[in-house]
Amino acid sequence: MSDNINTSIEPFAKKDGGLVALDVHAIRKDFPILQTKVYGKPLVYFDNAATSQKPKAVIDRIVHYYENENANIHRGIYHLSEMASEAYEGARNIVQKNINAASRGEIIFVRGATEGINLVASSWGRAHLHPGDEVLISGMEHHANIIPWQIICEEKGAVLKVIPVTADGELDLEAFQKLITEKTKFVSVVYVSNSIGTINSVKSIIEKAHAFRIPVLVDGCQAAPHIAIDVQELDCDFLVFSGHKIFAPTGIGVLYGKEKYLEAMPPYQTGGDMIQAVSFVKTTFKEIPYKFEAGTPDISGAIGLGTAMEYISGIGRTMIHDYEQKLLSYATEKIRQIEGLKIIGTAREKIPVISFTVAGAHPLDIGTLLDFEGIAIRTGNHCTQPLLAGFGVSATCRASLAFYNTIEEIDFFAESLDKVIKKIRS
Numbered sequence: 413m414s415d416n417i418n419t420s421i422e423p424f425a426k427k428d429g430g431l432v433a434l435d436v437h438a439i440r441k442d443f444p445i446l447q448t449k450v451y452g453k454p455l456v457y458f459d460n461a462a463t464s465q466k467p468k469a470v471i472d473r474i475v476h477y478y479e480n481e482n483a484n485i486h487r488g489i490y491h492l493s494e495m496a497s498e499a500y501e502g503a504r505n506i507v508q509k510n511i512n513a514a515s516r517g518e519i520i521f522v523r524g525a526t527e528g529i530n531l532v533a534s535s536w537g538r539a540h541l542h543p544g545d546e547v548l549i550s551g552m553e554h555h556a557n558i559i560p561w562q563i564i565c566e567e568k569g570a571v572l573k574v575i576p577v578t579a580d581g582e583l584d585l586e587a588f589q590k591l592i593t594e595k596t597k598f599v600s601v602v603y604v605s606n607s608i609g610t611i612n613s614v615k616s617i618i619e620k621a622h623a624f625r626i627p628v629l630v631d632g633c634q635a636a637p638h639i640a641i642d643v644q645e646l647d648c649d650f651l652v653f654s655g656h657k658i659f660a661p662t663g664i665g666v667l668y669g670k671e672k673y674l675e676a677m678p679p680y681q682t683g684g685d686m687i688q689a690v691s692f693v694k695t696t697f698k699e700i701p702y703k704f705e706a707g708t709p710d711i712s713g714a715i716g717l718g719t720a721m722e723y724i725s726g727i728g729r730t731m732i733h734d735y736e737q738k739l740l741s742y743a744t745e746k747i748r749q750i751e752g753l754k755i756i757g758t759a760r761e762k763i764p765v766i767s768f769t770v771a772g773a774h775p776l777d778i779g780t781l782l783d784f785e786g787i788a789i790r791t792g793n794h795c796t797q798p799l800l801a802g803f804g805v806s807a808t809c810r811a812s813l814a815f816y817n818t819i820e821e822i823d824f825f826a827e828s829l830d831k832v833i834k835k836i837r838s
């Protein structure tokens with residue numbers, strides 16, 4: 413592949429009556445790291461499900477914060493602290509608007525999806541679960557949405573139940589309907605699978621759970637970069653996502669929770685900034701969201717997250733969706749032709765995440781040899797061991813794309829994949 417990648421693409425999206433295409437060439441210039449060379453070859457970054465790259469707007473915003481606004485928040489009466497607090501709270505407003513939460517108190521900044529789920533499992537679970545109660549998760553959860561529930565269930569004598577996954581990699585909704593009973597007290601499901609790309613019908617899961625007055629947490633980690641999220645439209649009770657997967661820094665993420673649930677939950681962590689008054693006898697806590705944000709938070713991360721969300725809105729969710737769907741079908745068709753290659757997860761609705769195995773070639777060897785071509789893919793179990801076990805494999809290769817990837821990169825990937833497979837087999 414030449415250094416000057418031709419990133420032109422046929423017009424495919426209709427907007428305002430005209431044909432427009434996402435200008436991937438211009439977009440790539442926003443991401444400095446995409447100019448990187450690996451072993452002298454242009455980087456082809458296909459590990460976006462693990463973490464996304466950051467646009468210059470986000471990097472610049474963080475630099476600006478440290479060069480001009482850095483101070484601790486909610487404490488100082490001086491100018492800098494006010495600026496930092498304003499920027500941090502401004503980021504909360506951006507998140508609220510972006511996911512259409514009813515109030516800013518429903519947006520809690522956490523370290524990431526993992527911390528968000530741990531917070532709910534621990535705080536809600538400790539307050540509400542009793543022996544014999546059941547918590548329902550699905551067979552395609554990331555470990556982050558399994559283990560916190562396993563632990564709290566064990567602690568409270570509750571039982572963890574699992575919605576099965578079909579051979580295509582979709583949730584078995586008929587089985588789900590049967591699993592919901594009077595004993596079910598909480599449902600926690602992934603919106604989009606990180607290892608096989610399935611987009612789950614979370615709205616219908618939420619509707620069915622609500623018919624039994626059961627709250628639902630949606631793990632929106634892989635949905636947030638690809639799908640417009642409207643928490644009021646979904647009517648989810650909790651939703652989590654990580655900033656670093658949506659072009660923001662690592663170390664920041666969001667827990668959305670409906671006010672009525674958050675109000676009734678005890679704090680998860682305690683300490684500075686989350687209290688109203690402390691004595692050695694008793695402590696009272698601030699209102700939400702502050703009750704759940706103990707200690708100095710990741711201020712610059714939250715600000716960077718706000719900028720990243722504005723950056724995505726600036727490009728347009730529909731444009732991103734249409735373009736990514738085109739990348740997905742092109743890549744799927746292209747690699748499907750490779751002899752012995754099997755795609756794991758062929759759901760009807762997917763984001764551009766393709767997991768596959770290849771007869772006679774271990775994923776680790778494929779990943780290692782692709783790296784020498786400058787191509788970054790993920791190999792292994794993608795923190796979804798139970799899901800892969802269900803497919804009878806312990807590891808896959810996973811190519812996960814973002815809107816800054818191109819058709820030309822896919823061509824080069826498919827060509828290189830074919831080459832490395834032949835090399836491994838020879």
Ligand code: 7TS
Binds near residue numbers: 526602605
């Ligand atoms: N839930 C899902 C669906 C995920 O994909 C991930 C991370 C998490 C939760 C945890 O997110 P964190 O930011 O708190 O770590 N998924 C991946 C992945 O697919 N490869 O690396 C991390």
